[in-house]
Each structure stands twice: as structure tokens, then as C-alpha cells.
Amino acid sequence: MDSLEILVSIRKIVRSLNLESKSIQKDFGLSITQLLCLGHLEKSPNYQSNHRELMNLLSLNSSTVTGIINRLEKRGYVIRMPKQGDKRMTYITLTASGIKLLEETPNVLHERLAKKLDLLSNDERGMVRNSLEIITSAMQIHQLDASPLLTPEDPID
Template identity: 85%
Template sequence: MDSLEIIVSIRKIVRSLNLESKGIQKEFGLSITQLLCLGHLQKSPNYQSNHKELMNLLSLNSSTVTGIINRLEKRGYVVRLPKQGDKRVTSITLTASGIKLLEETPNVLHDRLAKKLDNLTDDNRLMIKNALEIITSAMQIHKLDASPLLTPEEPID
């Protein structure tokens, strides 16, 4: 396989994710990252997580995660609950409306891909992980966050 074939394969993956994301956005008014955030909360103990955990999970910077949480909170899908004894610490908690929304949303492409990857052998998953690490390192993007949108401040290299 030459480099052009690799690039075409990557473009197919990116395009399929973008198409799925646009469809979800149009139908439900949510981004894939917002759905991933809600899905994480649904699987978390007591439907709760914290800001740092969401940053690490989604590979996004703090301000992007804050924006996601703000939009989800505004729509009533999550609430911020202060920790007892330390009001500086908050938990992001999924609401009943958020749970209902998750029941109505389709199995997004990320989930379908995750299930297919989970069905692979450990060796194959490790091989894919290593290959992707080689690509991100070669492209010098291994420290780039996984934000779904470009902002005007971000240079395109």
C-alpha cells in the first residue's frame, strides 16, 4: 500500500464521520462530541463525571469542554452539581431529559465503530493503535486536541 492509498483510506474515515455528524446535528441539534459526552455520563456511576475526566475522554481542551457542557446544560440534558463540602468542585450529571434523548438518538457511527473494534482480537486492536500512533507522530499531530470544529484563531498548517 502506498501513501496515496493510506491518505484515501483516512479521507474515507474522516468523510464518513463528518457525514454522520452532520446528520445527527440536523436531526437532533447535537454534535457528535455532545452525544459522546452524554453517552459517557450515561455509563458513569450515578450518571456523573467531572470536567477533567471529560477533557481526557474527548481529547479536548478545557474551554471546548466548558462550551459543550454549557450548551448541554442550557438544553436541560445535564446539570452541574457542587460537591458537598467544596463548592469549587462540580460534577456534571446527566438529567432525565438527557437520558430520554439518548434513548431516541441512533447508534452513532462512533458507537458502531467502537463495537466493531471491540470484536477484533487484542492483537489487531493493538496493531491499529500502533499504526495510528505512527501516523499522528509522522504528521506531528499527536498533541493536537480532537476538537470537531476549527475556530478562527486556529492556524491550519
Template identity: 75%
Template sequence: MDSLEIIVSIRKIVRSLNLESKGIQKDFGLSIAQLLCMGHLQKAHNFQSTLKELMELLSLNSSTISGIINRLEKRGYVARLPKAGDKRVTFVVLTAAGLKLLQETPNVLHDRLADKLDTLSNENKLMVKRSLEIITSAMQIKQLDAGAVLSPEEPIN
């Protein structure tokens, strides 16, 4: 297999994600990261998660996840709740409005891909994971934040 074929396949993946992201933004006013965050909360116990869990799950830095939560909170889709007895921990909770919006959004490419990956054997999932690790390592982007958009303060290395 020629390396160009691999690069073209990666470009197709990136392009399809970008096209879907633009469609979700246009139709619902949400970024894919916001939608993934809300989707995680929908599946989480008591519709809640900590900021740290969301950061790790979505591979985002603290300022990016804070911005996502701020925007979702302003629109009434999530709420922040301090942990009883420990004000250092804040839970992010999906609201009824957020749940209603999720029921109106389409099954996005990320979800469809996750469903397909879930049907793979553990051996094949491991193979896909290792292949992607090879690619991210070759591209020297293993430590890159998975945010969709660079902020003006964020340097490009």
C-alpha cells in the same frame, strides 16, 4: 501497499464521520462531541463525570469541553453539581431529558466502531492503536485537540 491507498482510506474515514456529524446535527441539534459526552455520562456511575474526566476522555481542551457542557446545560440535557465539601470539583450529570434524547438518537458510527473494536483481540487492538499513533505522529498532530470545529480564537498551526 501504496501510501496513496492509506491516504484514501483515511479520507473515507474522515468523510464518513463528517457526513454522520452533519446528519446528527441536522436531526437532533447536537454535535458528535456533545453526543459522545452524553453517551459517556449515560454509561458512567450515577450518570456523572467530572469536567477533567470528560476532557481527557474526549481529548478536548478545557474551553472546548466547557462550551459543550454550557450548550448541553442550556438545553437541559446535563446539569453541573459541585462536589460536596470541595467546590473546586464540579460534576456533570446527565438529566432525565438528556437520557430521553439519547434513547431517541441512532447508534452513531462512533458507537458501532467501538463495538467492532471491542470484539478484536487485545493484540489486534494494540496493532490498530500503534498504527494510528504512527499516522498521527507522521502528520505531526499527536497533540492536536480532538474537537470537531475550530473556534475563531483557535490558531491553525
């Protein structure tokens, strides 16, 4: 496979993710990252997570995760609950409305891909991870967060 074929494959991946994202946004008024956040909460003990876990899971900065949580909370899909005994710690908790929404949303491309990747052997997943690390290193984008949208403060080099 030459470099052009690799670039075309990457472009196909990016395009499919963009199309999936636009479809979810149109049909449900959610971004893919909002949907991934809700999906994580659904699988978490007591339907709860904290801000740091969501940052790490989504590979996003704190302010972006705060914006996602604010929008989901405004729509009634999550609530913030202070930790008993430590008001400085807040749990983000999935609501009944959030659970209902997840029941209505399709099995998005991210989830389908994750399930397929889980079927790979550890060696195969390691090869995929190594290949992607080579690509992100070549593109010098290791430190770039995984936000689906550009914001005014994002540098464009």
C-alpha cells in the same frame, strides 16, 4: 498498500465521520462530541462525571469542554452539581431529558466502531493503535485536540 491507498482510506474515514456528524446535527441539534459526552455520562456511575474526565475522554481542551457542557446545560440535558463538602469540585450530571434524548438518537458511527474494535483481540487493537500513532506522528498532530470544529484561536499551519 501504497501511500495513496492509505490517504484514500483516511479520507473515507474522515468523510464518513463528517457525514455522520452532519446527520446528527440536523436531526438532533447536537454535535458528535456533545453526543459522546452524553453517552459517557449515561454509562458513568450515578450518571456523573467531572470536567477533567470529559477532557481526557474527548481529547479536548478545557474551554472546549466548558462550551460543550454549557450548551448541553442550556438545553436541559445536563446539570452541574457541586461536590458535597468541596464546592470547588463540580459534577456534570445527565438529566432525565438527556436520557430521553439518548434513547431517541441512533447508534452513531463512533459507537458502532467502538463496539467492533472491542471485539478485536488485544494484539489487533494494539496494531490499530500503533498504526494510528504512526500516522499521527507522520502528520505531526499528536498535540492537536480532537475538537470537531475549528475555532478562531486554532492555528492553521
